[in-house]
Structure formats: C-alpha cells, structure tokens
Amino acid sequence: MRADPAEYRLVSPGNLQAVLSLLAGEPAQWLPIAGGTDVMVLYSAGKLSNRNLINIWNIPELRQIEVSPDRIRIGAACTYTALRSDDIVSREFPLLATAASWTGGIANQNRGTLGGNIANASPAADSLPALLVYDAELTLISVRGERRLPYRHFHSSYKKTALAADELIRDISLPRRFAGYFSHTRKVGARNAQAISKVCLAALGQITNGTIRDVRLALGSVAPVPFRLNETEHAVAGKKIEPSLLETARKSAISEIRPIDDIRSTARYRAAVAGNLVAEFLEKLAAAGIDA
Amino acid sequence: MNPSPGTVAKSEVLFTVNGETKKVLTYPMERLLDVLRNELELTGTKEGCGEGECGSCSVLLDGMLVNSCLVPVGQARGASIVTIEGLSAHAPMNLVREAFLECGSAQCGICTPGMILAAVHLLEKKPEPALADIREGLAGNLCRCTGYMQIFEAVARAARRRVSK
Numbered sequence: 001m002r003a004d005p006a007e008y009r010l011v012s013p014g015n016l017q018a019v020l021s022l023l024a025g026e027p028a029q030w031l032p033i034a035g036g037t038d039v040m041v042l043y044s045a046g047k048l049s050n051r052n053l054i055n056i057w058n059i060p061e062l063r064q065i066e067v068s069p070d071r072i073r074i075g076a077a078c079t080y081t082a083l084r085s086d087d088i089v090s091r092e093f094p095l096l097a098t099a100a101s102w103t104g105g106i107a108n109q110n111r112g113t114l115g116g117n118i119a120n121a122s123p124a125a126d127s128l129p130a131l132l133v134y135d136a137e138l139t140l141i142s143v144r145g146e147r148r149l150p151y152r153h154f155h156s157s158y159k160k161t162a163l164a165a166d167e168l169i170r171d172i173s174l175p176r177r178f179a180g181y182f183s184h185t186r187k188v189g190a191r192n193a194q195a196i197s198k199v200c201l202a203a204l205g206q207i208t209n210g211t212i213r214d215v216r217l218a219l220g221s222v223a224p225v226p227f228r229l230n231e232t233e234h235a236v237a238g239k240k241i242e243p244s245l246l247e248t249a250r251k252s253a254i255s256e257i258r259p260i261d262d263i264r265s266t267a268r269y270r271a272a273v274a275g276n277l278v279a280e281f282l283e284k285l286a287a288a289g290i291d292a
Numbered sequence: 293m294n295p296s297p298g299t300v301a302k303s304e305v306l307f308t309v310n311g312e313t314k315k316v317l318t319y320p321m322e323r324l325l326d327v328l329r330n331e332l333e334l335t336g337t338k339e340g341c342g343e344g345e346c347g348s349c350s351v352l353l354d355g356m357l358v359n360s361c362l363v364p365v366g367q368a369r370g371a372s373i374v375t376i377e378g379l380s381a382h383a384p385m386n387l388v389r390e391a392f393l394e395c396g397s398a399q400c401g402i403c404t405p406g407m408i409l410a411a412v413h414l415l416e417k418k419p420e421p422a423l424a425d426i427r428e429g430l431a432g433n434l435c436r437c438t439g440y441m442q443i444f445e446a447v448a449r450a451a452r453r454r455v456s457k
Contacts, residue, residue: 005300005322012369040323040361041344044361055364105430106357107350107358107410110356110357
C-alpha cells in the first residue's frame with residue numbers, strides 16, 4: 001500500500017552542522033535523504049519504516065569534489081552525473097566514471113549519489129566494486145568529529161555497515177596512484193541500461209614483460225557485500241599470463257565468491273560468469289601489455 | 293520516535309513552475325508528481341511505474357531531468373520546474389514535437405511527455421547526438437507500444453533540422 005505523506009516528516013536543516021546535531025540528538029531516528037532514488041522507492045511502496053527524514057540534497061559541503069596532488073575527495077552527495085562529467089574522475093578513475101554511466105538512466109544519474117549508493121549497501125551496486133579496487137577511504141562525520149575508514153571495512157554483512165547511528169558519510173577519497181594501470185570493467189545484466197547487474201567486475205592491473213606485477217579484482221552481486229577477490233589476486237601475482245593461469249584464476253574466483261539464486265539470476269550462472277569475467281580481464285591485460 | 297498520525301503539518305512550498313511562481317500548501321513528503329498533477333492540475337506529467345524505472349513522470353528540476361515520482365516536494369522548495377506543458381519555451385521543443393508527429397513516435401501516449409522531456413534535455417546538452425547518445429539519453433524512458441525505433445528516428449530528425457537551421 002502506498003505511504004501516506006501525512007505520516008512522514010521531512011526536515012531541511014540546510015547546513016551540515018545542523019544535520020549532524022539532529023542526527024546526534026535522536027540517534028537512529030532520522031534517515032538522511034539525498035537524491036531519493038532508493039529511499040523514495042521504498043517510501044512509495046509503503047516499506048519505509050523510518051518516518052523521519054533529513055534532507056541532505058541541499059548541503060553544499062557534500063556536493064564538492066576537492067582535488068589535491070595525491071587524492072581526490074568526492075562529496076558523498078555528488079551525483080553520478082557529476083562524477084561522469086568530472087575530468088579527473090574520467091581520466092584517472094575510469095572504472096568509477098563507467099559505473100556511474102551504468103547506474104540507471106539519465107534522470108536517476110541526475111539524482112542518485114555515490115554516498116547514497118554506499119549507505120544503501122546493495123551487493124549489486126555498480127559503483128562499489130570500483131571503489132574497492134581504487135582503495136577508497138571514507139570520511140565519516142558526526143558531532144563527535146570525523147573519522148577515516150578504508151571503504152573495504154565499511155560493509156560488515158548484507159546491508160549492515162560500519163556507520164554509527166549519528167554519523168553521515170561526508171566524502172569518498174581516492175588516492176591518485178592508479179592512472180598507469182590497465183583498467184577493465186564489465187557488467188552482465190538483462191539489459192545494458194537501467195537493469196540491475198547479475199554480475200559486475202571492476203579490475204585494475206599492471207604487467208612487466210608478460211608477468212603480473214599487480215592486479216586488483218572486485219565483483220558485485222556475487223556475495224552479501226561488494227567483494228574483493230583477495231585469494232585470486234594472490235594466486236596470480238607474479239605469474240606469467242598464459243592459458244593455465246587463466247584456468248587457475250577462473251577456478252579461484254569461483255571458489256572464492258558466495259553467489260546466491262535470486263530473481264535476477266542463479267548462483268550457478270553467476271559463478272560461471274564471474275570466472276569468465278576474471279579470465280577475460282587477464283587476457284585483455286596481457287593483450288594491452290601495459291608496463292609500468 | 294515516529295510521528296504519530298496527524299502530527300505532521302502541511303507547510304507552504306514556493307517554487308517556479310513553467311515560469312510562474314506557485315505556492316502550494318502540502319506535506320513535504322508528498323511526491324512532486326502528485327503535487328503537479330493534483331494541486332496544480334498539470335496532468336501532462338504521467339505516472340507509470342512510480343519507482344523511477346519508466347521515466348513517464350520526467351520533469352526538469354533546475355534544468356536537470358528527474359523522475360518526479362522520486363522527488364519529495366519538500367526538496368523542491370525554491371526550485372524551477374519545467375513540465376511538458378511549459379516545454380515550448382525550450383528551443384528544441386517544437387522541432388521534437390514536429391518530428392514525433394511525422395515519425396509516428398506516439399501511440400498510447402503515456403510515455404510521450406517523458407520521452408519528449410528526455411529528448412529536449414539531451415539535445416540541449418548534446419546538439420548533434422549519435423544514435424548511441426540518443427539510446428543512452430532515452431534509456432530511462434520505457435515505451436510499451438512503439439518498439440522505440442520511431443522515437444529514436446524522431447530525435448535524430450529533430451537534431452538534424454536544428455543543426456541545419
């Protein structure tokens with residue numbers, strides 16, 4: 001049944017300190033809403049249990065992209081459109097720019113935000129594998145102060161996060177040291193646009209004379225949380241890319257992930273595709289032959 | 293603590309719709325879509341899926357294409373909104389409308405206002421779109437009648453005419 005707007009509060013404090021004070025005053029009572037592309041869907045379906053919403057769409061501090069020589073700091077309420085049109089994101093973090101272009105249609109990219117994607121914590125979110133391979137770090141802020149958390153520690157289990165009840169994601173910071181990497185991303189879904197992924201890969205690699213120097217692999221939709229393939233990365237590091245290594249990587253990826261059957265796909269299909277995507281990436285890395 | 297029923301008050305929302313200043317007394321979590329249709333009687337904006345998948349409720353919010361079913365009106369305070377009724381003030385609109393008529397791009401008509409909003413938004417950002425750009429620009433708008441080809445052709449035709457003018 002559709003929600004009754006008379007039963008929901010929406011306040012717009014208009015500045016970050018006022019938002020944080022409200023969150024601290026009544027922890028766990030308030031749900032931040034930015035572009036609403038997830039929250040409003042739940043709301044309209046009558047499934048939004050939290051009836052007190054704080055508008056953070058109009059907080060300037062959360063909409064900035066700050067660049068320093070060694071990092072780029074993306075405000076949590078930056079939209080996918082803002083990410084796609086940012087020069088540094090496009091040039092140095094192409095996996096993120098591409099994921100942004102895959103997230104919904106243009107209208108949803110104009111509203112959906114990177115911080116919202118993180119806080120919503122869907123294992124199928126397309127931008128999250130990219131954040132894993134780029135070693136993203138989150139700044140979490142509350143009236144108690146700021147703390148930095150590597151993004152890989154943010155999701156503890158399905159839809160569970162490290163965000164405290166009074167905290168907000170302030171920004172997502174990426175180190176500017178991946179520009180020399182070969183990057184590859186692939187989404188497998190029912191349709192290119194708008195469809196939620198069955199499997200999504202984000203990968204970075206460097207090789208020297210055909211030997212893998214560094215490889216970073218992350219997959220979406222194959223585990224309860226966005227998933228970095230540490231074991232597979234370890235299994236191929238320092239090796240020559242040849243057919244037997246592709247098989248090793250494929251098997252390792254399949255044994256490492258924890259896919260399930262759901263409305264979009266089956267565990268068996270996801271495992272097969274995940275293995276194929278990893279092998280495909282290594283082939284492309286060998287062909288690209290980027291020596292750093 | 294959740295608000296008990298009847299405790300959330302309506303408040304005034306002031307914004308610009310199709311160039312005119314409007315003031316509505318409403319709940320801040322009312323969807324922009326419902327305020328446009330029910331309070332302002334701008335029924336050109338359609339409800340399709342109601343969950344941001346189909347694009348039928350597209351409007352321009354401060355120049356950005358958005359799904360009005362996903363915008364609580366409390367976030368539209370002070371904003372400038374353009375609906376299909378006010379789109380003729382936007383340069384590419386007449387060419388897009390003409391091309392839609394010529395190409396048979398509208399059948400049942402539910403998706404048409406959203407398609408046209410998305411097309412005009414695309415042409416304002418990218419005056420000479422390739423077919424891939426048109427497909428991407430309209431990917432958030434679903435049509436269950438035409439099969440899309442007539443719509444893509446209309447947008448391409450409008451773009452060609454606009455550039456050659």
